[in-house]
Amino acid sequence: MSVILKSERRTPKAIAIVACIYLLLALGAVTMVYPFAVMISASFSSAYDYSRHSPAVDALFDRDDRFMRSIAMRFKTFPRDVYPDAPKQWTSWSQVAKDRSGIREFARRELAPLENPEARAAAAARARGYLQALAKAPPEATVCNYDPRDVARFVEERYGSLEALNSVWPAPHKSFFDVSFSAESKRDPTQPEPGEKYRAWTELKRRYITSAIDRGDFVSRTMPYPIASAAGEIRNAVAIQFAEHGWRDFSESALANYRLVGDYLFLRGRAFANTILLVVLTVLASLTVNPLAAYALSRFKMRSTEKILLFMLATMAFPAAVTAIPGFLLIRDLGLLNSFAALVLPSVASGMSIFILKGFFDALPRELYEAAAIDGAGEWTVFRRITLPMTTPILAVNALNAFIHAYSSWEWAFLVCQKESHWTLAVWMYQMSQTFTHQPWCVMAGFVLVSVPTALVFLVCQKVILRGIVLPSMK
Secondary structure (H helix, E strand, O other): OOOOOHHHOOOHHHHHHHHHHHHHHHHHHHHHHHHHHHHHHHHOOOOOOHHHOOOOOHHHOOHHHHHHHHHHOOOOOOOOOOOOOOOOOOOOHHHHHHOHHHHHHHHHHHHHHHHOHHHHHHHHHHHHHHHHHHHHOOHHHEEEOOOHHHHHHHHHHHHOOHHHHHHHOOOOOOOHHHOOOHHHHHOOOOOOOOOHHHHHHHHHHHHHHHHHHHHOOOOOOEEEOOHHHHHHHHHHHHHHHHHHHHHHHHHHHHHHHHHHHHHHHHOOOOHHHHHHHHHHHHHHHHHHHHHHHHHHHHHOOOOOHHHHHHHHHHHHHOOHHHHHHHHHHHHHHOOOOOOHHHHHHHHOOOHHHHHHHHHHHHHOOHHHHHHHHHOOOOHHHHHHHHHHHHOHHHHHHHHHHHHHHHHHOOHHHHHHOOOHHHOOHHHHHHHHHHHOOOOHHHHHHHHHHHHHHHHHHHHHHHHHHHHHHHHHHHO
């Protein structure tokens, strides 16, 4: 029955009530969508524009902002040596991103000379000559503003395996993603350091130049030393690079975060296969144990049914952090550590799922079971042919809950499975958030990527799920 009578729907009071309801729903939608939009936008950002926390990538719509982002692609901090006439308050990329008017004036001043076709052709020729001369320069005469996202792939291609890397590098690494050239990038290039790591650093600097020439670029991350000595050439090369390849560079930089996430999550160990196996086993076990337990409690009137239900619901009163220690001790005593059984078994039975299913089974007409008994159907046939088909929406909600728990739970998986070979995507995502704390835009890309399966499952099954939510309340 409608809350507002049909005869009252056009009255001012009813219109105001409906308007308030829609306003509250709209506000609720905004509070849910806005943070997700900020996360998606941040996943395409960089050190330059991450601090804006904007729901949209401004560089998509603003050419001046896109030009400033192209500069940030090649410099870790704002290059004061290259642009000495830039605003004095530009001490960091976050400070630059806040100065909208300054960015607009700066970008237009730098790009204005290239509006003339002849000047643009001359600038391109000058930039090509600069890059060719840089390719012939000795490594000691160059510096490199390397991208940390390029290091893992470069080192893996150079050495092939961690064993080969650790056999020649001064310090061992557990992963290619732990490798960093931060110390080498801060050293005076005129004072080379003996050792394999410095040779790898030199090779990375050369590779940046070679890649730029092969791609038809005009500037690379490797530049002359000192940078101030070639400020004019670098400034010209950056401007013509944006004029010729601005959109290509922007798209590559926007997707670079996802490329790193893909390498980190899907190309190491068995994270993807482990996650699929865990989700399948958990959902199947949940859809088997919970309906059977609820059916038994509903069909067979045992004297302790209420106590059993109370015990099951009592398990929900304790947070996961409280039950983690006794659960770990139990799994350890059973000898199930570092196994899929340790991940699946603790979440097989759900007190809330059994309670809801039992309530639904209790509400089914007894005549259904009597008719089935008259026809000679056994208990298993009644359960499988009559009861289960009527509970499909509720089972869908239970399956979704089991999927979300198995897919996103990393604390328990990290606790009972210390071997990396058993880690799931959620555990690797946690590890990534710890490894790349200095690059939160990459972490945001990881969060977006791992949330896609959950969103797809909900979108595909939303009608069945909504029926599962509404149906028990109607009963």
